[in-house]
Amino acid sequence: MNAQASQGLNSAVVGRDFLASIVVFLVALPLCMGIAIASGAPPALGLITGIVGGLVVGSIAGSPLQVSGPAAGMAVLVFQLVDEHGLIMLGVVGLIAGALQLLAGVFRLGQWFRAISPSVIHGMLAGIGVLIFASQFHVMLDDAPRSGGLANLAAIPEAIIKVFPADGSVHHLAAMAGIITISTIIAWNKFKPKTLALLPGPLLGVIVGTIFALVFALPITLVAVPANLTDALNIPTPEALAGALDREIITLGIVFAFVASAETLLCATAVDKMHIGARTQYDKELRAQGIGNIICGALGALPMTGVIVRSAANVEAGATTRISAILHGAWLLLAVAAFPFVLNQVPTAVLAAILVYTGYKLVNVAQIRKIAEFGRQELAIYFVTLIGVVAIDLLTGVILGFVLATLKLVYTFSHLSIDVTHDKQSNRTDVWMTGSATFFSIPQLSGALESTPRGAEVHIHVEKLDYIDHACLEMLSSWEKLHQSTGGSLTVEWNALVQAYGRRSQDPSRTEIPALMQRPAA
Structure with a gap:
């Protein structure tokens, strides 16, 4: 009975993964070709990367439900x-990148690849x-x-003017196919019936845009996929x-x-949040990506990453194992090998329209609002990265964002705000510290303490401190000795700090400074 139940369960899992693989294939097919065109490469090179990402990387990935292939995020680098x-150097760079990933x-x-500020990544x-x-x-x-x-x-303004025909050009016809494609995607995402919810909008957009071009026999540029996939290989000389x-x-x-x-690893983290199955093994995933990019480099194809669009579609379609990612690569291979004449009917304007829509979605306004909730500094990191990527290049933009994020971290761990109040009647001084008390802050803290009256009862409030280091504790201990010699006292409100962090003090009456700051017994 248990064997029968196990067999039934396995059959159900394979069935879900089989259906999920078809959904992922339908999402990946137009994007593989579109990203290749955006990268300045033949569409077949994007399809080859998708096939390797499924059949090879899918089999050994550290993130079983993540789907790999050509990514829009790499298109700018590849185009440059x-x-x-020249196209022939694409494989060489891919080999270097893959080897570095494998070694990493x-x-x-x-x-360590995850230790990057989210503001930099989103920027x-x-x-x-x-x-x-x-x-x-x-x-x-x-x-x-x-x-x-x-x-x-x-x-862009010049391109918009070209849409209005004045010289017999076909720009307006291509624009019509592109607008119909984008409109189809938007309408489908908004109004799709639940029974067809798994049908991806980009695929439907390609179908509608292509049919429109065929019905009206539009004289616009079409995709060129060779009848034999080996003819498209770009093997480095x-x-x-x-x-x-x-x-x-x-x-x-x-x-x-x-x-x-x-x-890839940020995508894997996002995928982990979408399901309750096996968690990502990051080093294993990095090795798998390295092997995949070495193979893509040897074939001269586009570089690959884990892709959130395909991975999300995989999870939402009910995939539970790596079988889905592997099968999607098999369907891509079958489509290219058996039906290249179908792919050759797709206009490049239609695939470009999908990328226009994808580019718009990458500039996520909702994400900007979330970043703004963490303060102006994070927002500045985001926009500096964004502007650097657009105005200079991707590497420079990321470096600028990383440097700014590092400076923010240094500022956070070196910034201390001190407020001092003094009650003359009781001769009590309260010192409120906010931020991080480190050795950078010793001159500032010393100045605040030295401004207190001789013989005063000094209370230091630390519940708003993020961090206090040994140097500051030693300075407080030294200053306490000096202040006691004038008849004064120093009390550090450690209990308030304990309560602020939700922990109970074992001795509520104790408010003196901790053992680290106490003088050794005589």
Whole structure:
């Protein structure tokens, strides 16, 4: 009976994972091609990455329900690489990035990639969203994107003017296909019936936009997927591999590894919050991503990361094991091998429209409001990162945000606010400390204590302190001896600190400074 129940349970699990894999495949198919186009690469290279992400990384991932593939967050970096160094160097940089990720996983550095301020990460994603929106807006009109983020943004008014035909161009026709695609996605997400809730909006948008282009025989650019997937391989040549020693290529490999790892592990953390199953093994996930990117690099395909859109769809569709992620890679391979003629009917404007919508969603206004709740400093970190990514480049933007977050941390651990009140009638002085009392604060604290009257009863309130270090405790102990020689006393209100942290004092009557500050017995 137990064996039968176990077999039935296993069948149910496999059935749920099978259905979930189809949903993830339908989400991944248009995004793999769209992200490749946004990266300045052939759509087939994005599909190859999706296949490797499913069949290989899905089998060995440390996060069983996370789905890997080409990510919008890497599109900007890849586009810059292809534009400056050529498509052939894509595989070389991928090999370097994958090897670094594998080594990071072997040396158990997975947790450290999570030690990044959320404001920096969200600022980076928002900056990437702005860049994707600005570049793909032009592609959606069958126009060429400009050379940089600011140039793409500045050229949007010019692109809008092109929509109104005056020279026999087809920009307005491509725009119509793109607008219909985006409208379909928005309408479906808002009004979709519960019975079809698992049908992804981007796929429906591609279907509707493609049918519109076919019915009206629009003379706009179509996707080009080769009949034989091996014809699309971009395997690095010996000359390209020799370029791996170039300082600029090595730097790009490091940047790719850092960004891909941060995005993957943050995505894995988010996926863990969506289900109650097995938790992520971060070092194992990093090793799996490294192996996947080494394979993608050897094939000259796009780099991969864990992708939140596909992973969320996987969890929401009821997946419980890694079978779903593996099968989605198999469906991608089947689609490319058996039905390339179907994919070749999709207009590039339709895929670009999906990326325009994705870029808009990455600039998450609700997330900005959440960050604002933590103060203006966090908001400043967010916008400095965003502006740096858009105006300069992704690495510089992240470094600026990280530096600002570090300076904020230094300020937090070195800033102390002191308020002093004195009651002449009782000759009592109250010193209220807020923030962090460290050795940086000793001059400030000494000045406040020395301003108290001789012989006063001094009470120091520490319940609003975040931290007090040994140097400050020693200074208080020394000053207590000096103050007692004038007939005064020093009381540190430790009980208030204990109560502020929700703990009970074993001796409520005790208010003197702790043993660390007491003089040794004679």
